[in-house]
Structures are given as C-alpha cells and as structure tokens.
Amino acid sequence: MRPAVFFDRDGVLNEDDGYAFEPSKIRWIEGALEAVQAVNQAGYLAFVVTNQSGVARGFYTEHQIRALHEWMAQQLAEAGAFIDEFAYCPHHPEGTIAQYRQICICRKPQPGMINKLAKRHSVDISRSILIGDKQSDLEAAAAAGIRGHMFQGPDLRSFIVPLLTQLQRMP
Template sequence: MQAAVFFDRDGVLNEDDGYAFEPSKIRWIKGAMEAVRAVNQSGYLAFVVTNQSGVARGFYAEQQARGLHAWMTDQLASVGARIDEFAYCPHHPEGTIAEYRHACICRKPQPGMINELVKRHSIDIGRSILVGDKQSDIEAAAGAGITGHIFRGADLEAFIVPLLLQLKQLR
C-alpha cells in the first residue's frame, strides 16, 4: 500500500478567487508546484480533492473543470511534478442545474472523494495526509481516517516539506 498527500485545490494550490475555471486567471500559490514535486520525489502519490459547486450553480461546465485540471497537469509537468489524479465534486444542494442539485457523499466535508481514491489506489491512510485551507477539508480527511492539516501560509513548499519528513518517520 502506498502513502499519499491529498491537496485541496483552491486556496492551497492556487489562489482562491471564487469559481476558478479559466487557466488564464489561475495564480499558483507560492511554492505550490514545488510542493507537489517534493511529494512526488518523496515517493508519495499526489491527489487533488476539490469541491466545484460552480458546475451545479451553472457558472461553468464539467468539461471546463476538467480542462483546467489538464492545464494544471501541463504546468506541473513543466517543473517535473505531477498530480496522480484529480477528483472533484460538481454537486451542491442549492445548485441551479437540476442534475447537479443534490447533497452527495463526495462533497466535502463528506469523505467520498478521498474514500474513492483510497480504494482505487490502495492507499495506506495511516501514512497519508490532506492539506486544505478550510475546516470542511479537515472534516473530510477525518471522515476518511486521514490526518488533515490547515494551510494558511504563504509558501506551500515550506509548509509541506516538514510534513513529508514526519511521514517518512512513519514508514
């Protein structure tokens, strides 16, 4: 079983400007790409788990969310980093698009996205962490049995490197 680092997207990897879906408007958090590369180089899988209620609200389509993730994948590859899988929840109980208007087990604070990735990739939850910027991220991690860490700093690489060292001690 492999260990993994789960990242929230908006507010952790990129600035949270509200309903981000256009690559031209994405601003990476300082050290974000390097943090993902550090995770990769440490031998951990890297995942993104992100609520994307903008789909349910009609602000953008799932295709645009996937397009942004493809762009992020290319950007990360340019520095030798990779996300092993992006998971997102397009649902919201107050959405304006009927097919996405419902409560679900994948929308954080529910642990559904994390649980699916854990199952699909045979993740060792005892040696894995989640990095988020909201309490709902931490609740989702706890619901999946993973330790969550709140990122409120200015440099994600400086935040993640000590966590990776702690994880190595659990091996």
C-alpha cells in the first residue's frame, strides 16, 4: 500500500476562474507543477478529485473535462510530473441537464471519489492527505479518513513540501 496526495483542481492546481474547461484559459497556480513533481519524487500517488457541476449546469461536457485533464497531464509531463488518476463528479442536485441532476456520493463533501481511488489503487489512508481550497474538500477528506489541508496560496510547492516531510517522518 502507498500513501497518496489528493489534490482539488480549481483553486489548488489552477486558478479558480469559474467553470474552467478550456486549456487556453487555464492558469496554473504558482508552484503547482513543482508540487506534483515533489509528490511523485516522494513516492506518493497523486490524484485529482474535482467537483465539475458545470456539466450538470450545461456549461460544458464530460468530453471537455477529459480533454482538459489530458492537456493538464501533458503539461505536467513536460515538467517531469504526473497525476496517477483524475477523478471528477459531473453531478449537481440543481443541474439543468436531467441525467446529471442528482445527489451522489462522489460530489464533495461526500467522500466517494476519494474512496474509489483509494480502493482501486490500494492507498494507505493513514499516511495520505488532501489539499483543498474549500471547506467541502476538507469535509470529504475527513469522511474518507484522511487529513485535509486548506491551501490559500500563493505557492503550492512551498505549501506541500513541509507536509510531505512531516508525512515521511510518520511511522
């Protein structure tokens, strides 16, 4: 079993500009690429867990989310980093697209995305963390049994390296 770092996407890896889905409009958070690289180098799994209610609201499609994640993976690879898996929840109980208008266990603050990734990748929950920028991220982490950390900027690498050092000292 390996520990993992679960990253929220908008507001943690990229600037939260509201319903981001176009690569040309993505602005990486300062130190984001290097933060993922540090997680990789520490031997931790790296995951993205992101609510994407823009699908339920009809702003963009799941195909567009997957294309954005492929682009992000490419950008990370060019920087010598990688995400082991991107997970997203397209649902929202007030969505305008009927098939996505629902309450589900994957939408944070529910822990569904974290739990599925942890099971699929044999994650050591006791040594894993989530980095988020909203209370719902921290609530999802707590519900999944992992520590959540609130990122408020400005530099993700500077934020995560001390956390990785602490985690590596744990028995």
